[in-house]
Amino acid sequence: MTALHHAHAGGPGRVALPGVDHLLHNADHPHTLAPPVLDALRRFARH
8 A cells, every 4th residue: 555655556446455365355255355345346336
């Protein structure tokens, strides 16, 4: 996130996803999308 900020690449719509790895999973469920990812996708789809 810091590198994106320094590169001015944040742009609109960037969402921090805590506890999510680079494959959009979390440690508890490595083969499904993490709940924060699903929440962000739902918010994106509504707009």
